[in-house]
Amino acid sequence: MGSSEKTILVTGGAGFIGSHTVVQLLNEGFMVYIIDNLDNSVMEAVHRVKELVGPELAQKLEFHLGDLRNKDDIEKLFSQTKFDAVIHFAGLKAVGESVANPRRYFDFNLVGAINLYEVMAKYDCRKMVFSSSATVYGQPEKIPCVEDFEMKAMNPYGRTKVFIEEISRDIQKAEPDWRIILLRYFNPVGAHESGRIGEDPKGIPNNLMPYIQQVAVGRLPELNVYGHDYPTRDGSAVRDYIHVMDLADGHIAALRKLLTTEDIGCTAYNLGTGRGTSVLEIVSAFERASGKKIPIKLCPRRPGDATAVFASTEKAEKELGWMAKYGIEEMCRDQWNWASKNPWGYQSKPE
Numbered sequence: 001m002g003s004s005e006k007t008i009l010v011t012g013g014a015g016f017i018g019s020h021t022v023v024q025l026l027n028e029g030f031m032v033y034i035i036d037n038l039d040n041s042v043m044e045a046v047h048r049v050k051e052l053v054g055p056e057l058a059q060k061l062e063f064h065l066g067d068l069r070n071k072d073d074i075e076k077l078f079s080q081t082k083f084d085a086v087i088h089f090a091g092l093k094a095v096g097e098s099v100a101n102p103r104r105y106f107d108f109n110l111v112g113a114i115n116l117y118e119v120m121a122k123y124d125c126r127k128m129v130f131s132s133s134a135t136v137y138g139q140p141e142k143i144p145c146v147e148d149f150e151m152k153a154m155n156p157y158g159r160t161k162v163f164i165e166e167i168s169r170d171i172q173k174a175e176p177d178w179r180i181i182l183l184r185y186f187n188p189v190g191a192h193e194s195g196r197i198g199e200d201p202k203g204i205p206n207n208l209m210p211y212i213q214q215v216a217v218g219r220l221p222e223l224n225v226y227g228h229d230y231p232t233r234d235g236s237a238v239r240d241y242i243h244v245m246d247l248a249d250g251h252i253a254a255l256r257k258l259l260t261t262e263d264i265g266c267t268a269y270n271l272g273t274g275r276g277t278s279v280l281e282i283v284s285a286f287e288r289a290s291g292k293k294i295p296i297k298l299c300p301r302r303p304g305d306a307t308a309v310f311a312s313t314e315k316a317e318k319e320l321g322w323m324a325k326y327g328i329e330e331m332c333r334d335q336w337n338w339a340s341k342n343p344w345g346y347q348s349k350p351e
Contacts, residue, residue: 006259007031009083009125011068011116012090014041016199017131017188019049021087021248022061023197026053028252031060035077036090037067039108040202044346048196068112071119078123085127085258087251088116091160094206095135095304098157109160117171126178127258129251130168132268133161134186134240134309143276144312147184147268155304165268172266179264181254186240186272186311188247190331191338198338199244200345208279209241209286209335216292216336217343223294225279227301232308236279240272240310243326243334247271253322272311273324282328289332290340 008025012018013034018041025032026049034046043063050058066073068090077083091109092098098105113130120126135158136151153159165182172178189209191198204220205211214220228235250271258264277285283294317323344350 006084007033007081008255009033009035009077009086011035011086011088011112012041012131014038014043014045014063015089016041017185017244017247018089019045019197020192020244021089021251022049023052023192024245024248024252026057026060033062033064033077033081033083035064035066035068035073038065040092042200042346045197045200052192052194052196068116069107071115074115074119078119078125083123083125085129085255086116086120086125087129087131087255088113089131091131093133093157095155095157096206096302098160099155099304102156105156105160110163113164113167117167121175126175128168128178128180129254129258130164130180130182132165132182132184133158134184134270134272134311136162136165136184137309139306140309143308144274144310145270146312147270147315154306169266176265178266179258179261180266181258181264182266182268183250183254184268184270184311185247186242186270186309188244189241190243190245190326190334192245193334193337195334195337195341198335198342198345200342208282209331212283212286212294213335213339215294216286216290217339219343221295223283223296224299225283225296226299227305228298230301230307232278234278234280237305238276238278238308238310240275241277241282241328241331242272242324243331246273246324246326250316250320250322253316253320257320269316269320270311270313271316271322271324272313273327274311274313276308276310277328282332285328286332286336289329290336
């Protein structure tokens with residue numbers, strides 16, 4: 001089955017990972033519809049996606065402003081278009097904010113996913129790629145994290161991912177014609193090599209790389225490093241950073257599997273590099289890529305943060321035929337390329 005006649009709904013497609021995945025979907029010939037409420041993203045990202053793929057492929061992209069918490073918004077789309085599969089990115093993703101405001105996370109992430117599943121079932125679209133997270137592993141007893149580890153998220157954000165995974169498994173068990181792939185991302189960084197799209201969080205960034213980037217372009221005075229007394233190589237926490245373009249290609253691999261394999265059931269895959277890098281190692285790699293010195297301030301550990309988490313990637317390599325191609329140097333190079341060309345993200349410099 002060629003991708004040319006397949007129509008994919010991408011929820012949250014204007015966001016960081018969504019927009020990079022949409023570029024790859026269009027390049028692979030899919031028809032793409034985005035639904036996004038622009039809560040943590042901007043319309044400019046969608047315009048730039050169209051510009052990147054060129055006028056011909058841009059015609060295969062449709063944007064709809066809508067909120068998954070409002071079932072009518074989803075209904076409207078499904079009643080007009082037959083979707084072959086859904087890639088579900090939409091949701092909130094800040095650990096700290098979720099600890100302070102769990103109800104907001106349950107509302108956005110859980111209500112949104114449940115509504116989406118109900119409308120998909122009603123319109124007989126039963127193929128889903130869900131954007132899960134390595135936070136479902138919590139503080140794992142051993143690393144690397146393997147997909148059959150027990151899930152024990154340490155914060156409300158991570159728990160919303162666990163709950164949606166469980167909901168997905170329950171739905172698939174009850175209605176075996178569903179095919180669901182749960183993709184557990186590790187730490188997405190980098191940007192499209194053009195420097196035209198990248199991560200542009202609103203407010204003070206929660207993730208390391210956009211934070212470093214904002215220090216490098218002079219928007220923030222210094223980088224707060226949370227936790228410098230962890231039992232790791234240099235005392236800072238260790239994570240598995242993955243280039244956003246590798247991640248985007250992982251979604252294409254998962255989608256192809258859904259479209260071509262009958263008996264998937266509901267199955268989880270890690271998307272990571274399988275290598276751990278410490279916060280301070282990332283800082284020095286970014287300094288090399290940008291030629292900038294990043295002033296850091298050592299702060300106490302944050303509640304809900306794990307010491308070291310990285311992926312076992314064997315299952316995705318074996319079953320999806322997917323493997324990360326880029327290393328830390330390329331991630332930092334592409335991140336800096338985006339940052340230096342767009343110091344204020346998609347906005348022009350505020351007055």
